[in-house]
Amino acid sequence: MVGRFRWVWRLLHRSLWYRATLFSLGGVLTALVAWLASPWLDVPSAVSIGARSVDSILNIIASSMLAVTTFSLSAMVTAYGSATSNVSPRATLLLIEDRITQNTLATFIGAFLFSLVGIIALAAGVYDEDGRTLLFAATIVVIVLVVYQLIKWAGYLTRLGRVRDTIAKVERAASDALQSRIENPYLGGQAMPAHSRPELHPVRAGEVGYVQHIDMPLLDSLATNEREAIYVQVLPGKFVDSGVVLATSGETSDERTRKIRTAFTIGPSRRFEQDPRFGIIVLAEVASKALSPGINDPGTAIDVIGCGVRVLTPWMRHAADGIDEAEQPAAHVFVEPLSTADVFDDFFTPIARDGASTVEIGIRLQKALSALAAVGDERSKRLVNDHRELLLKRFDQGLTLEDDRQRVRRAASD
Known part of the structure; x- marks a missing residue:
């Protein structure tokens, strides 16, 4: 079970400004450490060779890093635009959260x-000879880190925002989301009983949007016995309006209702x-866009169908083995x-609808269904x-040539 605090922390950890702030603070503190630590250090004179050149080195770093950062931001914006146009606007979220970038x-x-803080401190004369030596050593370390990131960044830019790389991220x-659901089929709770109690009281959303996260630890803390049991009526990804019932519970009070509602994070x-x-839907969107007349790239759609088979195969095996009924934290x-x-509807229906006039798509979809049937139960x-x-039925109507229809039928019979 993932509580709201851990979930928000993960979102924060994936944001660009969070990492940029940490690295910026690290850079500023590194420049100041040479000034703060120099009174307690006695640097040998042999080590101080080259410390006099630290001014010019810092000037070079400051000017070059400003230019490289501006270029990198431009490359990121271009990659986001490319992913939006050629893949799916929903996939850009994964590019924004890319850790390497x-x-x-x-x-x-x-x-x-x-380098900026170092230049200002040198101009102010806050460093003595030992401080300049420490600053020079820190500058060498910063240069090594920058060169390492530049080399890695140069290779990564060749595929950032490309269709195949974005598909791989999706x-x-x-x-990952499907594997997490396999490990926690009820999000850490219990299976919904076939018949619930008639005297349950509803907890309505009160706002409009998508359910992004359910704080199961909070719900578990509110349901300590059978009389206080909570029955969750929506799953993450569900679009709700103010009147939709999020959950039902036997015990009711204004404060308890408010706390139950708080466990559901609703966003735009x-x-x-x-x-x-959502990941399955985005994969289907990529295939549908590739099959549009403006792009006309059935090869990408076939690639996405293969991705869908890889994603769904563990879930089909899990369904065939039976959902794990082991004791879960939220009783x-x-x-x-x-x-x-x-x-299945999320993945196969859009691709079949938009590719019904392409025989290769029909054959590949039938092969994908056969592959999934081979690992599933009855x-x-x-x-x-x-x-x-x-x-x-779709391809019978979409294909104009009878030979193409027969090829799809043979793929289905195989």
Whole structure:
């Protein structure tokens, strides 16, 4: 179970300004340490060789880091625009949270501030001879870090924002979210009972947006016994309005209702962490955009179908093995499981609709369904057969050549 504090901390940890601020503070403190520590250090004169050149070195770092940072920001904006146009606007969130990009920019900004503070301190005359030597040593370390990040950044820029790299990020996010749901099929709670008590009181959303996160530890603290049991009615990713019921509970009071409502974080957009369906939807969006007449790139759509099979295969195996009914932390919080039928609809329906006139897409979709059926149970195979029949109907109408229709049918029968 992930509480709200840990979830917000993870969001903060992925933000660019957080890393840039930490690295900037590190750069400023590094420049000041040479001044603060010099009274207690006795640096040998042999080590101080080259310390007189620290002024010019810091000037070079300050000017070059400002230019490199500006260029890097421009490259980031270009990559975001490319991902929005060629992949999906929803995928740009993963580019914004990319750790390599954030570390590189934060290093450049930190080095710039380090050199700026060093130049100001040297001009003010706050360093003695030992302090200048320590500053020179710190400058050498900063140069090594900057060169390392520059080399890594030069290689990373060649694929940042490219279609394949962005698809890989979406696939990884979808796989991680689905694996997290496999490990916690009820978000750390219990399976929803078939029949709930009739005297339950609803807790309504009170606002409009998407459920981004559910604070299960908070709900667990509010449901300490059977009489206080909480039945969660929505999953992360659900769009709610002010009248939608978020949860129901037997015990009721204004304060308890407010606390239960507080456990549900509602925002203007969906996020990948607790919402496996969102990653699947974004993958399908990438394939649909590739199949649009303006782009006409069925190869990318075929690539995405392969990604979908990789993402869904562990879930199909999990469904075939049965959901783990082991004891979960929240004993009196009940949650609906993720529906395999919804996941299939999220992925296969948009691609089949937009690719119904392309025989290669029909064949590859049928092969994808066969691959998933091979690792599923009988219920999953029935779901696969339903989608197989629906695909045949779509491609019968979309394909104009009878030979192409027969090729899709043969792929379905195989």
